[in-house]
Amino acid sequence: MGTIRPPSLFLLAGMAALGPLALNFYVPALPAVAAQFAVTPSAAQWTLTLYFIGISFGQIIHGPLSDAIGRRPVVLGGLALYALASFACYFAATLDLLLVARFIQALGGCVGMVMSRAVLQDVFQRERFASALSTVVMVSAVAPMFAPAVGGFITEWLGWRIVFLLLGGGALVLFGACLQALPETHLNRNPLTLISLVSAYPVAMRHRGFMLNAVAAALFPATNFTIMAAGPFLVVDVLKGTPSTYGAMAMTAPLGFILGNAVARRLLLRVDHRRLMLVAAGVSLAGLSLQLALVALVPLTLVGLFLPLLVVAFGHGLGLACATGLAMAQLPDLRGTASASIGFLQMGIGALASTAGSMVVQHGAVATVLAMLAIQGFDFVLLILGRHLDHGARGEIHSKDNE
Template sequence: MHGVVGRQDALANANVAAPRVMLLLLVAMTGVAPISLYMLVPALPLLATSFASDISIAQMTVSLYMVGIACSQILMGPLSDRFGRRPVLLAGLTLMVVASLACVFAESLPQLIVARFFQAFGGATGMVVSRAIIRDLYRRERISSMISLVIAVMMIAQMLSPLTGGLIETAFGWRAVFYVITAGSILVTIAIALALPETRRVRPKTGGGFRGDVGSLLTSRAFIGYVLCQVLASQIIFTFAGGGPYIVVTHMGRTGAEYGAWFATTGFAYLIGNLFCVRYSPRYQLEKLIWFGLALQLFGSFLNLVWGLSGINQVPSWLFGTQMIVMFANAFVMSNSAAGAISVRPEAAGTASGAMGFLQMGVGALLSQFGAWLGGHFTTPAPLNAAVFALSLACASTMVFIIPRRNVVVSEELIEQAEEEGGIV
């Protein structure tokens, strides 16, 4: 086993750039789409005014952007398995550059909305391909720590992007935001073209192509279980984010700025959780870290539900204090279950990553609306707390009833190692 691991690491080190350069490339390709999403948010009211339109129409530059991210992942993942990570990534980022330029010169809101969709469609290629590249380069025990490290670094930039977008819009107007996005996407594309080699593994001759990949993944209990675990964990974020503003601003009578500050605490907890995951993932089995996250996630969401039913969390400190526990634990669940999902069939890592990303964003759009409905139609946080607890419980159930025990997973790893010995790079 140690010989195989050493062989894989040696191959990885020979084929890719320095670790710091690779980390920066992974962060850049992962973050270009979400950062572009949040940079525009502060300019939405000005967009509505500039085009003499309703704010709900301007909001479509955000909602259809998320649809573009979802559609991109389900398509670009399998394409990266078929044609390679590098060409698909460069094609997607080139599309983002062209769409960003179209946003700059948009003369109507519908034109801007369409351009934003294609901007997301191209930019999201980096989100799905980055996970596949991590799977290409690192053994199973290191994948979750690398995913967490990329997320942690990206989140710092993502948390600053609304502030950056707001400052640019205030000083130079909303079109200047797209000039910056265009310049950033060009820089990322050039960096990928110059520094990123092809990392896709050589496929077995009997792999069966896309249909074989999909068939093998859909018949794998491990894949289905890990994907459901990751997707359900992510829905906690979408649901709480959808209902939180209504509860804090409408029912608690606080300002939008205060809500933003409190919500930032949950993002900070998620960031810290990812940093802890980076530290401990190489030391412990993937399944143990998922169980730790699930237990802590259940504890935090149950505590929040108790506060909601008793009326204690009618102030933001109680509501967000326990939600921080949930988000800290959520980082362990999401990164490690994602690592498990893309490790089931390494040569189909792009397809697995795409399916996971598509479900995460697609279901997230629905549950975000559901969370908003819960927050807007009830005068207490308890229904939203109950929804978060139910998602935590469902997430834990996938680990109990669907994901095979460790001995089955070990057998999959042995098969993978045997493939590596046979020449798969």
């Protein structure tokens, strides 16, 4: 492990940002897409939901495939697919064609998300992995942070199709950078057979410690997906704002996420990870409680809807790298599969949270925030269960040592 030269964390951050960028950049365009194709908001929402589904299933393929043939060829193939699908989205003449292109775009876009985690696990030990991952996540969040604002302005002034033209061009630039600067980090590979690709996942699913931490990691950002689906319609249809207004306000969550990651980087090497995750979930619950009070007790405003997300996302940034590191440490021989499983759960739960957001938004902001509170509350319960599981495992080890 020590002989492999770590790749640039900024390059890995660019890879990791590409998939979320196609979400955040595009979200402000949802009302415009619905108007373009003369469909309902829930029909346009499928361009978001199918992207979540594509990202989830794409990672299932990329993870074990990279364990078999290496990280580098999987990354390059995924980036090429993402670029081609982005240009197909630009030229889509019907909503059905856009849906197909979005799904294919997601299959390619998820490659950087799963491979950045796997590459870091290849080259860093557990303690350094969580810190390095926090750095990558923090840097990769910068582009999605500004993406809603930029996407809103582009949609308003140039049209929503230009968003996909820029995404495709960005993918080609990143492809060239990876071709030049991304080394192969996975040298001890598994045999490439259909059985080896499929059999790794039952191993992961049967590992109780891995699954508990992986689901906890997936639930941290799920509330953001709920407001991502509901937010544009609350701003445009209820508050009579514009796509650019939503884009500007949506920057609050990524900013909080970046700040949370910055604090986590300083704490991860000297604070118990499980305790830090519980604190992080508690911070997010406090932010959502404040948001619920503001939208329920006073007339709905942009400040009341979005400002508490700064606190919510701070908690997400504080706890996500901890949960991911604890999960991946459970499967040291299946790093690609472990990373893919976490990504699958994150995007799969994100798809459900996004669908919930599109369903509850018709009942108003209060119903939307209540859905977010339910998700974050469930995550908090899982973290408590994980802490009890850790204590139980330590007790068993202590008993065996005494014998």
